[in-house]
Amino acid sequence: MATFSFKLLVAGPFGVGKTTLIEQISSVPVVGTEVSTTGNEARRKATTTVGIEYGVYLLDEGDLQVELLLFGTPGQARFSAVREIAARGMDGLLLLVDGTDPSSWPEAADLYRSFAVGRTFPLVIAVNRLGDDDPTPAALLETLAAEPGAIIVHGQVTEADDARRFLIELLDLILAVESDDLPVGPEQLQRSPA
């Protein structure tokens, strides 16, 4: 039996659903840093993450056990220092984007670019609030301008199956990158819930 541990960073603009996703999927109590919002942000939601939040998703495939360490980051531009600290040593990035709010896309692109300075990493762009079969808006792709290797998935972070799918897609990318070091390839991972 092989056990692997990967550090995944969960990033995205303010209010896109990063904390919801981690709370939805974590098998341990999430260590959070949520506080009350003030000013304009208080009109959009009551609380916001100001530090790093931490959850774990365990994937048990019998002969392969994978532990995904989920590091949630604050979305607002002013917390760039926290994001940079959280990104150290990450194995992959899950970038959450609100598919229904084009005004937030440039901010998502800025976030992606800030992480991409001086490093490359497996990237899954999870488009929240769009259905699995909905087409990805062309303007979203254009705005994000992510590397061709990135995978784009749609779903709802409030649905455990969708949240799980986002993580599995990212794990597949990570395993593809690191497959030389691993006993099994990504094709052996189930896509359905374990």
Next chain:
Amino acid sequence: MSNTLISSNNGLDRIDAKLRLLRRLPGVTGALVASMDGHPLASDLSGHSAGAAAAVVASSLALAERLGELTGAAGLEELQVRTSLGYASVHAVNNQLVLAVITNHTVNLARLRLDIREVIAALAADGRAFHS
């Protein structure tokens, strides 16, 4: 809640006055009051952007609170960071504001703690006044 604080100029003046009080103590080189979610409300930090400092201070406090829970207590009284040049200490006020004080090594820490306690009490009293 704290929205009132941000929009109230009168309140900001009063916070500024309290920061000036802290600055009178020898060795204190800067002070900042921010909302818990990292917006600067009043800042007296030479050479540093109030916005960036407020965000780092709010993040540090939130993480330090999780750290403090390892002692078994909920809630945190003080976060103090010591460097080769001095101290940065961070305090929660009524779970509503964050106070950060920056000093060099010449500061009298016992006296500083007393002054900070006084400022926290005054800020907390103001906060209650804004609520009512």
